[in-house]
Amino acid sequence: MNRKTLFLILLILIVVFSVFYLRNRQERGPVTDGFEEVKLYFSTKDAMYLEAEKRKIEAGKSNKYEETINELIKGPASKELNRTIPEGVKIREVRIEGNIAYLDFNQALVANHWGGSTGEIMTVYSIVNTITQFPEVDYVKILVEGQEIETLAGHLDTSIVLEPDRNLIKE
C-alpha cells in the first residue's frame, strides 16, 4: 500500500516537474478558438521598412485596439525585427470616433524616444499601420498625456490625423 502510494507520489512529482519544465521552454501556450490574429508592424533591422508579425490576442475583448497596442509595445518575437516603441510607454486610452482612432500615450513615448527621422517614422507608422489594419479605422491621431503634440521627435507633423503609409510595408 505504502510503497504504491509513494511511487504514485513520485510519479506525480516527475510529471508535474516535466510539465513545468516543458512549459517554461515553450514560448507560448497552445492556440485555442478564443483568439483572434492581428498583425503587428515592427521595424526591419536596417530600419528601412516595417514588417508584419502575426500575434494572437484574446477574441471578443472589449478593447481589441488597446490589446493590439499593448502587444506592439511588447516588441517583436522575431530576432529579425526591432521594437518600435520606447521603454516605459503605456497606452492611456483608445477612443474611436467615426473612422479615426485617438490613441493617448503616456509621456514616455516622447521622453524615452531615441530620436532621428527614421526612428520617428518607424515608431509613428508602426502604430498607424497596425491600428488601421482594422477596417473600421482609416486614420490615427496620436496624443500624449491627453494632449495633441506638434511632433514626436522633431520631424513628423503629429498635430494632424495620420493615414497609413503602405510604402513602408515590406511584404
Next chain:
Amino acid sequence: MSGYRSRNLSYILIIISLFLFFNIVVKGENIHIHINGQDKSQELAPVVQDNVVYVKARELARLFNAEINWQQSIKTLSISDGQVLIKMMLGNPYIQVNNRTMRSKGSLLLLYGHTYLPIEDIARCFGFLFNREGNNIYLSRPETFIRDIRWGKGGQAIVIEMDNIVPYRINNTNNPARLELELEKAALADDFTDNISNKNFYLAVTPVAEEARLKISIISQYPIPFLGDRSIAEDGENLVINFLPYITGIRWKKDQLEITASGQMARPEIMLLQEPRRLVIDIPDLMLSDFELELDNNPWIKDVRVSQFTYDPIVLRVVLELYPDRYLHLLEDTVSSGKLVFNTTERTSLTDLAFEGNGIRFISDNKISPEIFKLKEPDRLVINILNADRGEGFRDRIDVNSELLKSIRTSRFNEETIRIVADLKQDIGYSLLERQLSDGRFMNIILFENSFKELLINDSELKTDLVLSFTGEVDYEIKESSGTLVLEVSGVKSAADYRVPAPLGVIKDIKVKPSTERGEGIRFEFATGEYDNYKVFSSKPATSITLSLMKGKIKDRKISNLILLDPGHGGFDPGAVGPSGLTEKDVNLAVALLTAEILQREGYNVMLTRNDDRFISLKDRVEMANSLEAMLFVSIHSNSANATYSEGTETFIAPNKVASSQLLADALQQNLLKELKRYDRGVKKENFYVIKYTDMPAALVEVAFISNPHEESLLASNLFREKAARAIAQGIMEYMQKINNGS
C-alpha cells in the same frame, strides 16, 4: 517500511537536487561581455552561478595582458599584470589583492576542467569599471580619477578634486547625517587622499554594484547641512558641495536685535503668539550651531530659544519671549545684507484717520513700519499696523467716493494688528510717506499714484518688443509719425529720473518727458528705424503695455535669394543621442555653420534658424522661413533608429510640395553620397513639419546615423562635418543654377 520510505525519499531528493543543479550553473549563453567596446563573450565563455557571472580565468588574463599561474598544491590561482597581483583559492570568497584582502561575491570555480573567475570583482581589481545592463556587461577604463576629497571654505564646503568632471548626482538618503554622491565612470587615483574623515565625519568610497559608478558617502554624527542637488557646484575641474549657513549669534545692540549667520540668510517667516507673548522667527535653510548670545539687560526680550525646527525643509526656529506691549519688527532691507536686524516697536496709538488730496493720512505715537499689499476682485489696498490701538478720530469707516477710492475701513484684525482697507475703484500704485510732527508724533501718508516701473526692449529676427510696466493701471495712447513712435501714458506721476535702457533693434533712441497733453502723465518718444507695422498686446487701461514693432515684411530688409539653413533640434531638445553621448543638436549646428560659411564665400545670402544652442519650436522655424520669404529651406539633421546597425544618408521632401523640392533633394542626396560615401537610403516623401509648412522649396537631410557607433564617430569628426557641409552647399548651388537657367 521505514527502509522503503528512506529509499524513496532519496529518489525524490536525487531528482530535486538534479533540478537544483540545473539552476545552479547556467551556461551564460545570453551574457555578452564587452571589453573596451569589443564583444569578448566567445573567448570568455561566461557562466552564471547564484547570479554571479564567471569567465574563463586564462582568457581573462590574456585579455588583461596578465600572467596567470595555478598552484595545484594549494589550489590557488594568481594573476598579475605587473602592478596588480591577485590570488584566489578554490572555493574561497576572499581575494588577496596585492597586500590586502577583500571578500568577493563569488569565488574561484573549477568547471569543465577550466578555472573560472567572478568577473566583476576581478575586473575592478585590475582598474576596470564594470557595468551590467541586463545580459550585457561592459568593462571600460575610468574617464576621471579622483585625487583628493577635502574641506573647503573654512569647513563650509566639501571639495572633490578630479581630472575632469563627469556626470554626477546627489542621492536622496532620507538620512540628514548622510551625504551620498554618485559619479559616472570615475575611479580613485592611486595617490588618492581622504582629507575629510575626522572625529565627526567619515568618508566611504565604494563602486556601485553592477554599474560603472562610484559612490562617495560622507557620514556624520550630526545632520550634514546640505540642500541636495542645490548644494553642488562646479569649480573648474572640482566639484564643490556647499554647506548651508549656520547661526552664529543673537545680540542686543543699541535698541536693536541682531541675528547673524555664517552666510546669507533667506527671508524669515515671523509670527507673534501669546501666553507667553512671544515672537516666533522661522529662518529657512539655516542650521543650528553653537552661537553667541548677548542680551544684556534689555527691556524687550525676556528669553530666547533656538531649535532646528524641521529638517525637510531645513528651518531654524528662534523664539523670542517678549515683555508685555513690546514688539520687534524686521528691517526688511537688512535681509540682503547677511544679517537680520529687528527694530523695537512700542505699542502705538493711531489717531486722526482722514482722506485728503489723494492720500490716506493718520497719526501714530511712534514710528511704525506697516505691511502694505494689494488684493484683487474687488481692488483693495490693505495696510497692517502691528502692535497698535485705535485712538481718537480713527473711525471704523470713511466714505470717500473720490475718483480713486470708494471708502476706507478700519478694524482690529487680531490682538496685535490694526488693519486699514482702502476700497479702490481701480488698480493703482501707492507710496508710503512719513513725517515727524513738532510734538514728536508721526504723520503717515499713503499716497495713491502710479509710477513707471521699467522699460524692457527685446529684439529678435522678426520684431522689436517694448514692454513698459507701471505700479498700477494706466491709460495710454499711441501716435505714429515718420521716424517716431509716441506713447502718452496718463495717470502716472511725472518724476524725471527714469533709467531707460539702451536703444535696440528698430528702436534708435528713447526720450522720456512729462506728458504734454493731459494732466499728469509721461510721454515716451521712440525714434525708430524702419519697421513694417506695430502691434499692441495690452488692454486699456493696463499695468503693463507691450508694443511689438514688426520688421518682417519690409521690402528693404528682405534679402533676395535668401537661403535659410535649419540646424535641427537645440537647447533642451538634444535630438538623438549617439551611443558614446554625441548629441544631434551639436552635429547639426556645426554642419549648418560650415555650410553657411561656404555659401557666403560663394556670394550667396544665407541665414540660419539658430546660430547657437537654443530651442526653437518647429512652428517658429516655419514662421521665420515664411516671413523672411526665403528662396529655399534646408533642414540639417543626423539620423537615429532603434538599431545600432541602421546606417546611411537620406533626404526628405514633403508629399505636398514636389516639383522644385524634389530637384533640391536630389541635388543634396547625390552630393552627400558622392562626398560621404555612405549607404544610399534614397530621397523619401514624409509629412515632416518644417518642410511641409514652409512656403518655399524645402528639403530635410539626414547626413548619417548618430545611433550607429561607426557613423557617430564620423559625425564627431571635423573632417566628416566639413565634407557634409561641402556636399550640402554644392547641392544647394547646383539647384540654384538649375533654377536660374530655367531648367
